Amino acid sequence: MEALKLTRALKSNTAxxxxxxxxxxxxxxxYANKSWRINLDRRESGPAMIVASLDGPSTSTRYLQQKxxxxxxxxxxxxxxxxxPNKDEExxxxxxxxxxxxxADRAEMHGVLAEQRDGWxxxxxxxxxxxxxxxLILQALPNNDSNNVVATLLYGFSTALMCxxxxxxxxxxxxxxxxxxxxxxxxxxDIHTNLALPPHLRQDKCAESFLAKAYKAVLALDEAxxxxxxxxxxxxxxxxxxxxxxxxxxxxxHQTQNRRPHTDNNTTINGWSAEVEEExxxxxxxxxTGDIAEYVGLSRKVLGANSILAIAGPLLTGIAGALNLNGAxxxxxxxxxxxxxxxxxxxxxxxxxxxxxxYRNCAGFYHLLDSSISDTLSEAxxxxxxxxxxxxxxxxxxxxxxxxxxxxxxxxxFAGKLF
Numbered sequence: 001m002e003a004l005k006l007t008r009a010l011k012s013n014t015a016x017x018x019x020x021x022x023x024x025x026x027x028x029x030x031y032a033n034k035s036w037r038i039n040l041d042r043r044e045s046g047p048a049m050i051v052a053s054l055d056g057p058s059t060s061t062r063y064l065q066q067k068x069x070x071x072x073x074x075x076x077x078x079x080x081x082x083x084x085p086n087k088d089e090e091x092x093x094x095x096x097x098x099x100x101x102x103x104a105d106r107a108e109m110h111g112v113l114a115e116q117r118d119g120w121x122x123x124x125x126x127x128x129x130x131x132x133x134x135x136l137i138l139q140a141l142p143n144n145d146s147n148n149v150v151a152t153l154l155y156g157f158s159t160a161l162m163c164x165x166x167x168x169x170x171x172x173x174x175x176x177x178x179x180x181x182x183x184x185x186x187x188x189x190d191i192h193t194n195l196a197l198p199p200h201l202r203q204d205k206c207a208e209s210f211l212a213k214a215y216k217a218v219l220a221l222d223e224a225x226x227x228x229x230x231x232x233x234x235x236x237x238x239x240x241x242x243x244x245x246x247x248x249x250x251x252x253x254h255q256t257q258n259r260r261p262h263t264d265n266n267t268t269i270n271g272w273s274a275e276v277e278e279e280x281x282x283x284x285x286x287x288x289t290g291d292i293a294e295y296v297g298l299s300r301k302v303l304g305a306n307s308i309l310a311i312a313g314p315l316l317t318g319i320a321g322a323l324n325l326n327g328a329x330x331x332x333x334x335x336x337x338x339x340x341x342x343x344x345x346x347x348x349x350x351x352x353x354x355x356x357x358x359y360r361n362c363a364g365f366y367h368l369l370d371s372s373i374s375d376t377l378s379e380a381x382x383x384x385x386x387x388x389x390x391x392x393x394x395x396x397x398x399x400x401x402x403x404x405x406x407x408x409x410x411x412x413x414f415a416g417k418l419f
Contacts, residue, residue: 138151
């Protein structure tokens, strides 16, 4: 009768206090102050049968939950998955690990492409400079028809190649891939960090909701930073400069942004109070008017300078080739060729396209922080939010501020101190 009770207890995952590994599929368990031999009878179909019989005293017991990794077969509590109340949660965790693995794989792919496209920038810059200098040397040699023809052909090839390079902006391509690799690594780390935290301290207390956000984040990153060069390359000279957006837009924010959280000055719920919420609203406003606006403005200025250089380089080398056909204007042709080399060097050796992308990503970073504040405050129930203290710490570290000091600084028009 006691053996039957123990077998039922094992099937319901209750009353099993300690377990000892012995040989093969035999385990020793303590139940009702007696030592029992547990045989796992594997059948061809259906779950394994658990048969309990009385045995002598066990010598070295191990706690089941703490030593699952030491068992050669699955722990007893995992043999009856159909009776496990956490089956759905385990499936969600398995899917989250798949998403994390996909993010890690994409991070590696984007990292490889970043190195490749950075190599493009160096090789193409050296090639264009050498081609144009070769044309200038031919012009400086004693005047003859063959030298003029070769110099004109070199100028023409340099102009065409320069137009193509300025169109794709290799330094900007490399920065896009570096940023994508960093964000995919960050997503992978965030997933594992959230899985390691207790459920009540996670950013999203609902595992299914966190899973949905995780795989949508992967898809959003794929769209924001495409792997192929053609088709799908991002516009290198956009007419309207906006912060880069690499995260999924949550419908909840648009539906509930006007709702007021149910907190007051005298209560603190899950780390949230009216004072904390007002501080975050102040930070959000500072991000919009200060940090985001600053980096969007810098992006526009750099884009304007890059546009001028991208047009000037090919235009000047083209003029140099055209003037070279007229022997009387040889000096002007050489001056135009030199200026073309200088413009191309400033554009690509100075990596102006990379600087534009960096500033735009900085604006996107602060836009993401502003969106996370808005999305969090739009949740009316403080219990459903991420813990307020953890949210404050994470935001402070991302802004480069001391977590122990207030985030709002009335003396500064910028919220971020990191960059």
